[in-house]
Amino acid sequence: MAPAPNGSVPARVRREGGFTPNQRVDRVLNIRTSALTAVALAAITGSGAAADTGTDGRAWYLGGGLGAGRADNGDAVGGRVDFDLGRPMAMLVGGMSLGDRWRLELDAAHRGNDSEVVYFPGGGADVQPDSDSTLTARSIGASVLRRFDAGTGFRPYLGAGVAVARVDYELTEYITGRRLLDDRDTALAYQLVAGIELPLTARLDLATEYRLWHAPDIELEDVAGEEFDTDHRVQSVMATLRYRLGGDSAAGPALAGAAPRRPGPGWYVAAAGGATFPKDAEIKNNLANFDAFDVGYAASLAAGYRFGNGWRVELEAARRRNEAELIDFNPEFGEDRASGAVRADSVLVNAAYHPAWGLPFQPFAALGVGMAWSDWDVRLDTTGETYVDDDDAAWAFQVELGAAAALTERLTGTVSYRYWQTGLFDMAQPDGRDLRTELTVHGVTLGLVFALP
DSSP states (O other): OOOOGGGOOOGGGOOSSOOOOOOOOOSSOTHHHHHHHHHHHHHHHHHTTTGGGTGGGOEEEEEEEEEEEEEOOEEETTEEEEEOSOSEEEEEEEEEEETTTEEEEEEEEEEEEEEEEEEOTTSOOOBOBOTTOEEEEEEEEEEEEEEOOOSSSOEEEEEEEEEEEEEEEEEEBTTTOOEEEEEEEEEEEEEEEEEEEEESSSSEEEEEEEEEEEEEEEEEEOTTSOEEEEEEEEEEEEEEEEEEOSSOOOOOGGGTSOOOOOOOSEEEEEEEEEEEEEOOEEOTTSSOEEEEEOOEEEEEEEEEEEOSSSEEEEEEEEEEEEEEEEEEOOTTTOEEEEEEEEEEEEEEEEEEEOOOOOOSSEEEEEEEEEEEEEEEEEEETTTOOEEEEEEEEEEEEEEEEEEEEESSSSEEEEEEEEEEEEOOEEEEOTTSOEEEEOOEEEEEEEEEEEEOO
């Protein structure tokens, strides 16, 4: 949207006579970090005295993970901040496995999210932050996790933990360059974990996990010296590798037997569902673009045939849906919050291959091509006017990487990552102007495959 007169920002965030960053001392002492770390180390050390002897399946492990996180909207400078999907998230972990079920874990993580727009629900012009406006959280945490025996190559687990976080918040208005916020705080956080573990070797595991991380009480000041409390909640999906350093080298029941054989030839039906993370969608014939979508969902049904040599072919029908959040009208006019949704239905022909690598699960790769039909219904929040309400069809393709494990004689579970891309949708806005855009969607799905008699 157009900036306020003379490039100013709302009065609630304006500071007369300069804008030197506030230098106040953190309200929460660093002793929190030391105390939490000491308690976690004592718990791990005390419960793992037999780790080096290999008794009871106990062993130390180290690992690391990468992923992406989405931050919920938060309070700042009298308004609400809408965050981008997030920069790459990194985490280092170390802990002790307590047999086949429980483990204690320390983690050091870095989370960062760019600020997309500051809006004021009670009125006032939106503020467009510059590219350096970020909220960064560095944390040290301790978690307790429990693995569940599914009797397959998949090993699901759940966990919970606490952390101490150092939160740095910088916010600068794009057009004027005026610094609105530059402060930091040390706060307590908690996290919930749900994941699926796949043993690659007797010591190395690959895990895909979801983490909900929340720092509920962050105390900050803007450059005018006004105090405000906010919170920071991030939902993330990560891929993690963990390596056991000592103790029993057996990875548990999943490695005890022979590697699963490829299924024989035959027909099957499948269903899958999961989360979707669309990229920004550029509008080809003007300077605007759909700058942010919310995390959405995907659901699919498929029927296909296995050839018994690792190959299978299937016909898949799927639906993806995401809420629109922001439309960027270019730097001169800024961004506007949006509401409404983008829905895409597709029919693809997929070909997949399962290599025989002797693992306790079956990795696979798939490629699909077909058609997509998309419906766009998006409105501008500030004016309530319809930005686009139209639909069109375009070609689509997807690349899928995943793993499968037998649950019963006929039922197989799958977990996969999907990259889904369409061609251009040719639509029109209410005033008759053309609107041409495309969809690129990352997704993580869980599925079930049933072999027909």
